[in-house]
Amino acid sequence: MLPDHQAMPGLARLINRLGDRLTKQADPLVRLDEKELLDKVSHRLGLKDYGDSYFKEGLRQLIDSVKKDANLTFLGNILQRAAIERSLENRLKFAEYRKHRPDVFMKTIHPPIIILGLPRTGTTFLHRLLAQDTDNRGLYFWELIRPIPSLKGKDHRKMLAKMEYNTYRHLSKQFDHIHVVRDNEYEECIVMLAPTFQSGVYYMMAPVYAYVKWCLQADRLKGYEEYFQLLKIYQSQTPNKRLTLKAPAHTGSTNEIKRLMPDAMLIQTHRHPVDVCNSVNSLVYSAHCNVVKRLDIRKTMQCNLDFLAEDLQRNLFSRKHHGMDVYDIMYEEILSDPLNVVKKFYAENGIELHRTTEEKMTAFIRANKQHKHGSHKYSTNDFGMTEAQIIERFEEYMKLTGYRA
Numbered sequence: 001m002l003p004d005h006q007a008m009p010g011l012a013r014l015i016n017r018l019g020d021r022l023t024k025q026a027d028p029l030v031r032l033d034e035k036e037l038l039d040k041v042s043h044r045l046g047l048k049d050y051g052d053s054y055f056k057e058g059l060r061q062l063i064d065s066v067k068k069d070a071n072l073t074f075l076g077n078i079l080q081r082a083a084i085e086r087s088l089e090n091r092l093k094f095a096e097y098r099k100h101r102p103d104v105f106m107k108t109i110h111p112p113i114i115i116l117g118l119p120r121t122g123t124t125f126l127h128r129l130l131a132q133d134t135d136n137r138g139l140y141f142w143e144l145i146r147p148i149p150s151l152k153g154k155d156h157r158k159m160l161a162k163m164e165y166n167t168y169r170h171l172s173k174q175f176d177h178i179h180v181v182r183d184n185e186y187e188e189c190i191v192m193l194a195p196t197f198q199s200g201v202y203y204m205m206a207p208v209y210a211y212v213k214w215c216l217q218a219d220r221l222k223g224y225e226e227y228f229q230l231l232k233i234y235q236s237q238t239p240n241k242r243l244t245l246k247a248p249a250h251t252g253s254t255n256e257i258k259r260l261m262p263d264a265m266l267i268q269t270h271r272h273p274v275d276v277c278n279s280v281n282s283l284v285y286s287a288h289c290n291v292v293k294r295l296d297i298r299k300t301m302q303c304n305l306d307f308l309a310e311d312l313q314r315n316l317f318s319r320k321h322h323g324m325d326v327y328d329i330m331y332e333e334i335l336s337d338p339l340n341v342v343k344k345f346y347a348e349n350g351i352e353l354h355r356t357t358e359e360k361m362t363a364f365i366r367a368n369k370q371h372k373h374g375s376h377k378y379s380t381n382d383f384g385m386t387e388a389q390i391i392e393r394f395e396e397y398m399k400l401t402g403y404r405a
Helices: 010-021 023-030 034-045 055-070 074-100 123-130 141-145 157-171 189-196 201-205 209-217 221-237 248-260 273-289 297-321 331-336 338-348 355-367 387-393 395-401
Strands: 113-117 242-246 265-270 326-330
Touching: 010 023, 010 074, 010 157, 023 074, 034 055, 034 074, 055 074, 055 189, 055 209, 074 189, 074 201, 074 221, 113 123, 113 248, 123 242, 123 265, 123 338, 123 355, 141 157, 141 189, 189 201, 189 221, 189 248, 201 209, 201 273, 209 297, 221 242, 221 248, 248 265, 248 297, 265 331, 273 297, 273 387, 297 387, 297 395, 326 331, 326 338, 331 338, 338 355, 387 395
Parallel strands: 113 242, 113 265, 265 326
Antiparallel strands: none
16 A cells, blocks of 8 residues: 655745744644635625625535644645635635626526546546637636636736746646646636535545535535536637536536536546546545645545545436436547547537647647656555455446446
8 A cells, every 4th residue: 555645845845844833823824714714815805795605614614624634734734725715715706707797697608518527537638639629618727716807907817827836836746647737728627616615626635535525415506506607707708619628526416517508518438437446546645645744545545436436326317317418438439549539529419520620639639648748557456445345336337338347
């Protein structure tokens, strides 16, 4: 089994040592108190309206879980607080934007393409491939973490994202061989759900087990209603383009998506669940080791397994009982002939594939071969699990997709 911690970059170690020595002085940088956070962010922006107060339950659950479960380093606590404050800022700016630009939210959204499916099933590659089509609009990381454009003056979102991204790269061990994140690259829209405080993005930042359990049981409709309204902002900026989105986190929320966007074109990708779980475990392990003192590996891997299995069960139930129209793609198809995958999907949905688009996609495929950033190696034994434990939780899914034990 892997060790419960990893060596951090020198700058991160220095910051953690200083934080540990100056506990009293550093406390305001890391303290998590709901009222204090709400008041501080409100005062900083000079805004008071956070919109629908439903989000406060998720905020409380997150704060409690960080304190109870996470065992964060000083730097980990700083990053967690910064993420919460950014989400609160986005809520305030969202409410203000709706007051000043009601016209944006009165318009309709063209039927978007939304890629979902278990994580580590080729969603990122497929998403960025589809974004090569100039009729499609993928969303960049910098505009996802701050989705609200400036109402007046210069828009600094791109600059802020670059500064934060460059800082983070100096403070953490990188895992480009697992998942490439760049401030100016197309990224998954799970980030848009962060201001709802019903988002798996917080689990990627810290082992908040109780929060994940709460998220699995929480009603998701209000969060997706806000997600839908945010999409209208992006659509208004490029009214003639088709939003092209992806997030494995949508897998268990097809009911909510189809209720709000019945014409959305849903793609679901599939891969053997043992490979999925091992790859997810490796990704989460790498992310958490950047921010924790010691990681409870068995508990983390069990949390990963529960989240994936339970969210997928929601998906299978919706598909079986609510007649969800979903286009299925196997991971092996994406690896062997990604351009043909796109051609078949376009043909199925009556989308024209222009010659110039096909050329751009071919160039993208050629430039982004698997393992471009290094080989991602993992095994079930790394995480104290057995393949039988994983297969037991995915038997129905394996029968439906044809994967064998």
